[in-house]
Amino acid sequence: MFVIIAGGGKVGGQLARDLLAERHEVVVMESNPGKARALQDEIGDAVVPHDASEGRWLIDAGIGRADLLIAVTGDDEDNIVICQLGEALSKGRARTITRINNPKNSDTFRALGIETIVNATDLVMTMIERDVSVAPVVHLMRLRSAGLELVEMTVAEGSAADGSTPQDLRLPEQGGRISVILRDGEAVLPSPTTRLQAGDSIVLVAQTEFEEALGRQFAAPTII
Amino acid sequence: MYAIVIGCGRAGAEIASRMCEQGHSVVVVDRDRAAFHRLSDSFSGTTIVGHAIDEDCLVSAGIERADAVIATTYGDNSNLIAVQLARKRFNVERAIARVKDSVRASAFAKLGFETIPSTVIVGDAFEQALGWDPPESNGPTENGG
Numbered sequence: 255m256f257v258i259i260a261g262g263g264k265v266g267g268q269l270a271r272d273l274l275a276e277r278h279e280v281v282v283m284e285s286n287p288g289k290a291r292a293l294q295d296e297i298g299d300a301v302v303p304h305d306a307s308e309g310r311w312l313i314d315a316g317i318g319r320a321d322l323l324i325a326v327t328g329d330d331e332d333n334i335v336i337c338q339l340g341e342a343l344s345k346g347r348a349r350t351i352t353r354i355n356n357p358k359n360s361d362t363f364r365a366l367g368i369e370t371i372v373n374a375t376d377l378v379m380t381m382i383e384r385d386v387s388v389a390p391v392v393h394l395m396r397l398r399s400a401g402l403e404l405v406e407m408t409v410a411e412g413s414a415a416d417g418s419t420p421q422d423l424r425l426p427e428q429g430g431r432i433s434v435i436l437r438d439g440e441a442v443l444p445s446p447t448t449r450l451q452a453g454d455s456i457v458l459v460a461q462t463e464f465e466e467a468l469g470r471q472f473a474a475p476t477i478i
Numbered sequence: 479m480y481a482i483v484i485g486c487g488r489a490g491a492e493i494a495s496r497m498c499e500q501g502h503s504v505v506v507v508d509r510d511r512a513a514f515h516r517l518s519d520s521f522s523g524t525t526i527v528g529h530a531i532d533e534d535c536l537v538s539a540g541i542e543r544a545d546a547v548i549a550t551t552y553g554d555n556s557n558l559i560a561v562q563l564a565r566k567r568f569n570v571e572r573a574i575a576r577v578k579d580s581v582r583a584s585a586f587a588k589l590g591f592e593t594i595p596s597t598v599i600v601g602d603a604f605e606q607a608l609g610w611d612p613p614e615s616n617g618p619t620e621n622g623g
Contacts, residue, residue, distance in 0.1 A: 307555055309581020331531060335555040335582070342585040362533055365567045366559075 258283065258320045258348075260306035260336045261327035262293045265353070269324060270297060281315045306336045309343065317343045325352040330359045334366070405460055407472035411452035414471040421446040423471055429464030433457050482507060482539050484530045484560050485551030489576060489596075491516035493548055498522045505539045530556045531563060546572040554579050561591050 255278045259266045262284030273280045274297060282297070283306035284290040290303035304311035306325070317323065323340040325333035337350035354360050409415045415423060420432055435442040436455040442448065450456070460468050479502045483494040486508035494506045495518040504523030507530065508514065514525045528535030530551055541547065547564035549557035557575035564573035574592040577583035583595035605611075 307579070307582065309579050309585065313581070329555075331553070331555040331559045335558050338558075338589070339582055339585050342589060343581075359531075362531065362563065362567070366562050 255279070255321045256316065256319060257281075257322045257324065258306070258312075258315050258317060258340070260323065260325040260333070262286075262289050262301065263326070263328060265326045266324075267293055267296075269326065270300070274300070283311065283315055305332075307332055307339060309339060312336070312339060312343060317348060320344055320348040323348045323350045325350065328355060330355050330363070334363055405458050405469070407456045407458060407469060409450050409452050409454045409456065409472050413452070415450045415456075416452045417449060419447045419449050420444055425458075425468070428468060429461035430468045431459050433459055479503070479545045480540065480543060481505070481546040481548060482536070482541060482544050482564075484508075484547065484549045484557070485576075486510075486513035486516055486525070487550060487552060488516060490548070490550035491518070491521075493550065494523060495521045507535060507539050530560045533563070533567070536560075536563065536568070541568045541570060544568070544570050546570065547574070549573070549575040551576075554582055558582070558586055558591070558593075565591065 255273075257273055257278055257280050259270055259273075259280065259282045262270070262282045266282055266284070270280050270282045270293070280297075280300050281302055282293060282300060283302045283304060284293060285303070285305040287303060290301055294301045294303070302311060302315045304314075306312050306315070306327070317340050320340070323337060323344075325336040325340075327333055327336070333352040333354070337352050340348050340350050354363060420426075425431060432444045434457045435444050435448065435450070436457070437451065437453075456472060458468065479497075481497055481502055481504050483490050483497070483504060483506045486494070486506050490506065490508070491513075494504050497504045499520050504521070505526060506514065506517065506521075506523060507526045507528050509527065509529055511525075511527050517525075526535065526539050528539070530549065530553075541564060544564070547561060547570050549560040549564075551557055551560075554575075554577045557577060561573035561575040564570040572592065574594060575586070576596050577586065577593045578595075578597045580595050580598045583593040583598070587593050
């Protein structure tokens, strides 16, 4: 697979390493000269030190034959336009996926008909990528059609989840699986007996039909 | 016509002032209050401090009843998002984005959005000034409507 990654920050860099390790062809586009150089030192020629939303550089990077374009710059507007431009310049060949940094923008962008959105903090995204290597990219895109949602929930004080373990909550039986717990800025990989606390953020893969019921055990869910 | 001009740089201030002179109602939006000093004395509209793609800001600027949105910020991408919001979310009849990158301008024009490819237009103007053959295609790109 030939993948272009727009944005060579923490997420883009990690994604590039994972994809290269899986022997995919990768080009990273990063307009910040310092970041681009650091990445070049590490992964070599696969770095284009330019802005991916600048059409000629996206063409130069090979968008015409790309299978996948991943936009993970720190700017939501840039990410969206990069994806749209990539789709247009590849004549629909390249699938695109992007990250929304500011959750406030999700509704806006959904209203524009942009469907492949991952709305997550750097930490969550990095965890997801590290966790399952290359697969998550595809999975994240196909989640909806597979009847699954990736949701983030915060454990509310006094909720059923507060002080319980995933086992207590019988989550798998109820169509949900916790993939990561974010506690005090740290990511914790949960075991069936990890005790949840009020204030924890939970990234949960849920069957769409059970999402609402699952949400009642934590708090109002936010779709990622 | 009721128009919202997003971005009060030189181009935004110019078009906003011209529209007022033509008797249109104009609201200018810019992130930076200081930008409004660029508006000429003939500007008779109102100004709002806010961000191009903030829906709350656009609503308070009256986008729901606007006839036109003119996006002239320095950021091509902000302009392109603003016109998409205007067209798709708020059904504004005319929404035009200034886009400096010629490739981006033509790609989004093909997607049905009105773009002003400013770099191409300036290049054409220089060519004409030099007395060279006018290029075959230039100026505002196709209308999506």
